[in-house]
Amino acid sequence: MTAQTSDTIFQAHDLVKRYGNVTALDGADFELRAGEILAVIGDNGAGKSSLIKALSGAVIPDSGRMLLDGKPVHFHSPIDARLHGIETVYQDLAVAPAMTIAENLFLGREILQAGLLGKYFKVIDKKKMLSEAIRHMQDLKIGIRSMSQAVETLSGGQRQGVAVARSTAFAKHVVILDEPTAALGVKEGNMVLELIRRVRDRGLSVILISHNMPHVFEIADRIHIQRLGKRVAVVNPKNISMSDTVAIMTGAKNPEDLPADAHA
Amino acid sequence: MKHHLHRLPSLASLGPCIALLVAGSFFATQSEHFLSGQNFSLILQQVMVVGVIAIGQTLIILTAGIDLSCGMAMALGSIVITKFAVDFGLHPYLAVVCGLLVCTLIGMLNGALVTKIKLPPFIVTLGTMNIVFAITQLYSGAQTVTDLPDALQFFGNTFRLGQTSITYGTLLMLALYLLIWFFLRNTAPGRHIYAVGNNREAARLTGIATDRVLIKVYMLAGLLYGVAALLSVARMGVGDPQSGQTENLDSITAVVLGGTSLFGGRGTVTGTLIGVLIVGVFRNGLTLMGVPSVFQVLVTGILVILAVATDQFTHKKA
Numbered sequence: 001m002t003a004q005t006s007d008t009i010f011q012a013h014d015l016v017k018r019y020g021n022v023t024a025l026d027g028a029d030f031e032l033r034a035g036e037i038l039a040v041i042g043d044n045g046a047g048k049s050s051l052i053k054a055l056s057g058a059v060i061p062d063s064g065r066m067l068l069d070g071k072p073v074h075f076h077s078p079i080d081a082r083l084h085g086i087e088t089v090y091q092d093l094a095v096a097p098a099m100t101i102a103e104n105l106f107l108g109r110e111i112l113q114a115g116l117l118g119k120y121f122k123v124i125d126k127k128k129m130l131s132e133a134i135r136h137m138q139d140l141k142i143g144i145r146s147m148s149q150a151v152e153t154l155s156g157g158q159r160q161g162v163a164v165a166r167s168t169a170f171a172k173h174v175v176i177l178d179e180p181t182a183a184l185g186v187k188e189g190n191m192v193l194e195l196i197r198r199v200r201d202r203g204l205s206v207i208l209i210s211h212n213m214p215h216v217f218e219i220a221d222r223i224h225i226q227r228l229g230k231r232v233a234v235v236n237p238k239n240i241s242m243s244d245t246v247a248i249m250t251g252a253k254n255p256e257d258l259p260a261d262a263h264a
Numbered sequence: 265m266k267h268h269l270h271r272l273p274s275l276a277s278l279g280p281c282i283a284l285l286v287a288g289s290f291f292a293t294q295s296e297h298f299l300s301g302q303n304f305s306l307i308l309q310q311v312m313v314v315g316v317i318a319i320g321q322t323l324i325i326l327t328a329g330i331d332l333s334c335g336m337a338m339a340l341g342s343i344v345i346t347k348f349a350v351d352f353g354l355h356p357y358l359a360v361v362c363g364l365l366v367c368t369l370i371g372m373l374n375g376a377l378v379t380k381i382k383l384p385p386f387i388v389t390l391g392t393m394n395i396v397f398a399i400t401q402l403y404s405g406a407q408t409v410t411d412l413p414d415a416l417q418f419f420g421n422t423f424r425l426g427q428t429s430i431t432y433g434t435l436l437m438l439a440l441y442l443l444i445w446f447f448l449r450n451t452a453p454g455r456h457i458y459a460v461g462n463n464r465e466a467a468r469l470t471g472i473a474t475d476r477v478l479i480k481v482y483m484l485a486g487l488l489y490g491v492a493a494l495l496s497v498a499r500m501g502v503g504d505p506q507s508g509q510t511e512n513l514d515s516i517t518a519v520v521l522g523g524t525s526l527f528g529g530r531g532t533v534t535g536t537l538i539g540v541l542i543v544g545v546f547r548n549g550l551t552l553m554g555v556p557s558v559f560q561v562l563v564t565g566i567l568v569i570l571a572v573a574t575d576q577f578t579h580k581k582a
Contacts, residue, residue, distance in 0.1 A: 079471045094466035096459045098529045107459055108470035110452040122452040 009034045009205050010055070010086070010174055015064035017050050024050035025061060026229030032174065037196060037206040039216040039237075042226030043249055049178075051226060052209055056088040056176050057081030068173065085172025091179045093163040097152035101144060102126075102133040104151050105166045136169050137161075140198055157188025161195060168199050175199055176207045181215055193219050213242050222264040225249050236264035279574065280523050280538040283567075287542060291549030298552055301428035308434040311544040313338070313499065314514045315437045315537065316492040319444050320371075320485030321515040322536045326448075327461040327481050328528025329385035333374060333393040334489050335511030339504070340400040341367040341493030346409035346503025349416060356415035364490035370396055371486020375479035393512065400505050409503030420498035433495045440491065444533045457481055462529025517564060518543055520571040527575070542567070 012030040016023070024047045032038050042048035053059035055066070057075030066073050068084055075081045078088060095104050106129050112118030113125045133147040142161040144154070151162060160180055167175050177196065181189040189212075196219060200206050210216050216223060217237045225233045225248050233248055233255035240262040247253035255263075291298045317334050324331045345363035348354045354362070370392060377388040419433035448454040459467040460477045468474045496507055522539030524531025543564060550560045 078469055082471060088469075090469065094463070094469045096462040096466055096529065098462045099455070099458060103455060107467070108456070108472045110455065112452065123450050124452050124455065126450070 007034045010068050012066045013064055015054055015061045017061045023229055028229060029231045032205050034205055035203055036221040037200050037208055037219055039208045039220035039223045041249055046226040047229040048226045086174040087167035087171035088176040089163045089167050093159055095151050095163060098150055100148045100150055101162055102129045102147040104162055105133050105169060137165055140165055140195060157184050157191050160192050164195055171204055174205050178209045181212055217242055234264050235262050277523050280521060280535055284538050284542050287545050295552040298549060305428050305430050307544045307548045309431050311540045312433045312437045313492050313496045314511055315540045316440060316488055316495060317511050318515040318518040318536050318540050319440055319533055320488035322519050322524055322533050323481050323485050325519050325524055326457050326528060326531055327478055332389040332512045333396055334515055335508030336393045336396040337367045337370045337486060337489040338493045339508035340396050341490045342497045342503045343400055343404045343505055345493060345497055346412055349413055350409055350411060356413045360494055363493055364487055367490030368483050368486040371482040375482030379475040379478050404505040406505055417498045417501055419495050433498055441533055441537050448533060458529050517568045521567055525575050
């Protein structure tokens with residue numbers, strides 16, 4: 001199966017997470033390679049969101065270990081994960097709608113003015129934040145006219161763009177995207193898929209959680225299938241059909257019955 | 265040109281200015297005394313105490329909170345300042361520092377209860393309002409403190425600017441507005457206040473220590489109530505344990521009239537200054553017209569409901 005470890009950037013072994021009698025993660029493994037888009041799919045209750053929460057620091061697993069760049073890591077909060085270069089775009093986007101795009105991009109990480117004003121009075125450098133925001137959004141080809149407009153004036157796809165841009169501006173290793181196309185129409189959904197590709201092409205690794213199979217097959221380099229709290233298979237979307245993938249996800253088909261080249 | 269349109273002030277932020285201008289023009293036609301430097305100076309003097317309290321109230325409402333204890337904190341602050349100076353013979357400056365400290369501590373208590381025990385700000389400050397009122401009455405024996413040293417009355421003194429005499433207290437109030445305006449607009453901690461009020465969970469996820477922001481906001485508001493206490497002492501020339509009884513609703517009125525949203529995250533301290541002035545101009549104008557003060561209360565009530573209704577319609581969660 002997955003013999004390559006040289007380019008593995010983020011991995012988890014034997015993660016367990018229980019909520020009372022419910023076992024959400026039952027010895028789950030995970031492996032993300034450098035510069036790939038890895039889709040994580042699974043039925044409701046497969047432990048998909050618990051896995052993602054553990055990877056993004058939102059949940060502390062009961063046992064198991066995680067390695068980032070080969071070094072063991074323990075996240076106690078999403079901030080911990082962020083400090084390690086892992087950024088998460090939450091499904092509800094976690095933006096401040098009344099604030100401007102530039103402010104949202106730099107929220108909690110404002111660029112301060114050089115000199116005493118910045119150091120002692122934490123005076124922000126609005127000009128620099130604005131120009132950095134413009135540069136960054138242009139890099140990602142997100143077409144928004146003015147960075148000083150409030151996020152609430154944007155369409156759903158544009159807001160998603162802002163949230164993705166924020167995470168990529170600061171992620172050093174990994175961007176986790178939770179259902180980025182769920183609330184969008186066809187056109188805006190495609191726009192966001194394009195954006196995710198550009199993020200990968202800039203050298204970041206992307207973890208994509210999605211229910212949308214056509215989107216997953218269009219964009220993912222590999223697909224991690226989660227079932228009953230475990231990883232049951234990692235497949236190559238080029239060599240497997242959508243229906244077989246769904247069959248494995250729901251337990252209708254055994255992963256061992258797949259042809260060898262379907263595994264990734 | 266078109267993409268600059270969003271930078272123009274919205275109707276919501278222009279509304280208070282228009283209301284102030286309309287009210288001013290109306291009273292100018294009704295009384296020849298209204299349009300004079302001396303009268304404007306008087307209006308500023310009349311609003312300086314509630315004006316400074318309203319700055320603190322704005323900060324708290326920006327975080328989607330509310331503070332009912334502000335007036336009582338101010339009353340206790342003024343009793344501490346005057347009693348420490350008069351009864352203990354403490355140096356007036358030191359007495360002022362003690363007053364500011366007491367008010368800041370009340371703010372810290374409010375902030376701690378809101379963040380650590382996660383109680384709604386309305387209930388927390390309703391409780392502390394009564395507690396602080398009781399402490400003020402017990403400590404002062406419900407007696408006014410008189411015979412103050414001159415230093416405590418400095419901000420009630422005036423200087424002449426042409427034909428108009430202006431109190432130092434109004435200058436202090438305007439300086440505080442300028443300071444907090446800059447703080448909210450141009451500093452990272454200032455912007456974090458908006459973020460916490462606008463979407464607290466998002467602010468937390470971006471790494472802002474939201475609880476710490478909230479506690480600091482309540483403490484800063486408390487400090488401002490302490491300054492208001494000093495102004496109140498200077499203006500009245502006594503420490504009055506019965507003061508501060510209407511300042512909570514008056515300051516909330518001013519904040520809301522100034523266009524700050526009760527949902528948090530939207531609003532400006534300049535709007536609040538205009539809100540304070542609207543209330544001041546109405547009171548002053550109606551008094552000059554000889555309208556009984558009951559009607560002033562009536563008008564203020566109507567204005568508040570209008571302002572809150574505007575807020576509801578423009579910022580209702582989509």
